Amino acid sequence: MPDDNGVLTWRRLLRAELRRLLAPRALRLGAVVGLAVTAVFGLSKLALHDTDTAAAWRAAESRFAQIQADAARYGLPMNDGVGPRLFYDDPRYVMSTLSFGDLRTAFTALAAAAVLFGIVAGGADWTSRVVLTLATAEPRRTRLFTARALLVTALSTAAAATTGALLVPLLLLAAWLRGSTEGMDGVYWAAFGSLYLRGILLCGLLGLLGYALAMLTRRAATALGAVFLYLAAAGQLFAGRGPRLAEYDMAGLTFAVLNEKPVIPMIESDCIAGPGCEATHVDLTIADGLAGVALYVVPVLALALWRSTRTDLG
Template sequence: MTTPLAAAPGRARTLPLARLARAELHRLVSPRPVRWFLYALAPLLLLYAAAAFAGHHTDVSAAWGAAEEAHRRYVEEAARRPVGTWEELSPRSFFDDPRYQMAKASFVDLRAVCTGLSIIALVLGLFSGGRDWSTRVMLTLTAAEPRRLRLFAVRGLLVAAVVVAMTLLAVALLLPLLLVVAQFRGTSAGTDGHYWWVVSVIAVRGALFVGLMALIGYGLGMLARSQVTALGIALVYLVAGERLVKDYAPGLVEYHLSGITFAVFDERLLMASDRTTCVGDIACAAMREGTTATQAFLGLMLHLVPVVSAAAWRFLRQDIS
C-alpha cells in the first residue's frame, strides 16, 4: 500500500498558509502592550484633537492687537540701535493667526501623528522579530513550519499589514476630529477637492512609510536575534546617524530617515504652496533639493533592503539554537 506524501517518513508536515497567518497574527497582537496601544489609539487621537481645540481660538482682533503691541515694542527697541542694524517690519510680521486653519495645519498634524506611528511600528517590528529567540520559541515555530522563507515572509508581512491598517484607521479618525476643530476654533477655507486629493495621497504615503518602518524593525530583530540588541542598533542610528551624515556625507543628508520622513509627508510640492519655510537642517536640505516622495521611498529602500536581506539570509542559512 502506498504511503501518502504528507505522512511519508522523513517528510515534514507544513501548516496551511491561512492557519499559519492566523496563528502569527494572534501572536503579534496578543501581547498586552500591543493590545493596550490598539485600544488607546482612538482616545489618544481624541486627546490630540482636544489639544488642538484648546490651543486655538477665533479672536482675530485680539491677535492683531498683540501684533501691533509687539511691533510697537520692536520699533522702540530699534530706535535705540544704530541705523542699519535693524530691519523695518510691519505689524503683520508679528501677527500669529489664532485660528485652526484646516487647509494648512492638518498636514502638520498628519505628519506628527504618522511620524509617531512610524516609531511605534519600528518598535513593534523589533519586538516581533526579536522576541522569540531568547525564549527559544523559534525552535518550535520552525518545527511547525519548516519552510523558513514562508515563515519569515508571513511574519514580516503581517507586521507591515497591521501597522498599515492602524495608520489608515488613525487618519480616518483624525481628519473628522480636525474638521470639528476647524468648525468651532478655526476655518476650513481652502479644503476643496484638490485639498482632499492631496490629503488622500499623504495618507497613503504615510501608511506605506509606516509599514516599511515596521519591516526595518522586523529585519533588525530577526538579524540581531535579540530585542535589546536590535533596539540599541536602531537608537544609535537614529540618534547618532543624523549627526554623522551631516558631518561626513552632507550630500546625502536628505536621505537620512529624518529627511525621508519630511519628504514623504511634504505636501507643498502637491499643493503648490510656499516651499521656502522649513525647520531643521535635514528638512531644509530636502526642501532645497525638492526631494520627491518617489526619491524618499527609494532612499528608504536603501535602508530596508540590506537589513531584510541579511536577516533572511541568516534565518535561512544558519542553524537555530
C-alpha cells in the first residue's frame, strides 16, 4: 500500500510492474512456445543417436579401407598413425562431451530472446503512451526505472534457469537410453554447473541491455533496430585493434562466457612463434566475457536512466 506521502511502497510497485510485464498474451504464449521448443530439442537427441557402435565401426573401417586403396592407387604416402578410429563417428549420445554444446546452444538462443523481451518490456509503454500514467502513479522516476530493470533481469534469469532445468533431464534421458554416462564425475558436474550458472547470468545481462536500449530510444521498434546498430558499431570499434580486442564483439563475448574449456596460456602452448600462433591462443577467458558484456550494458543503462529521469516524458 502507499506510504505516508501517497507514494507506492517498493513491494506494491514491484508487484504492479510484475503484473504489467506478465500481462501481454503474446509473452505468455512465447514462454509456452519456448518450453515446447526446448522439449523438442532435448527429445531430438533420442532420434539423432543410437547405441549401434558396431555399425559405426564397420563404416569407419570401410572408409579407412577406401582411403588406403586410393593411396595405393595414386602412390600417396600413408601416415602410420592413421587408422579406422580417425573415421569413427560415435553414434551414442555421450553426455560428458555433447551436453556442453547442447546447453551452450540453448543459452545462446535464450540470450537473444532475453534481448527481445527487454526491448518489449522497456518500449511497449512508450509506444502506447501508458508511461505517462505510470509516471503519475509513481512520480519518482528513478524508482520506476529501477523496479522494471530489476524485474526484467529477474524474469530473464528465471526463464533461463527454468529452460535449463527442463533441458538437462532430457539430455540425461538421451544419455541413458541412446548413449553413455561415462565420465560424468565431480569434475564434469562442476564444469556443467558453472556453464549453467553463467548462461543464466548472461541472459539476465542481455535482457537488461534490451530494456536499456528501449528506455533510451523510447520505442520498441526503434530499439530493435538500435540493438543491431549498437552491437555492430561496438564490434567495429574493437575490430582492428589486435586479435584480442577483435573478439570483443558480442558473438565473441557470448562464446567466452559459455565456453567450458579453459584458455591455453601462450607460455604453456606448443606453438613457437608468429601472428597465427598468437591468434590461436587469444581466446577470451570467462572473466573477459562477463566483463565485456557488462561493458556493453552499463553505458546504455546509464544513458537510459539519465533520459528517463532528467528529460520530458512527452
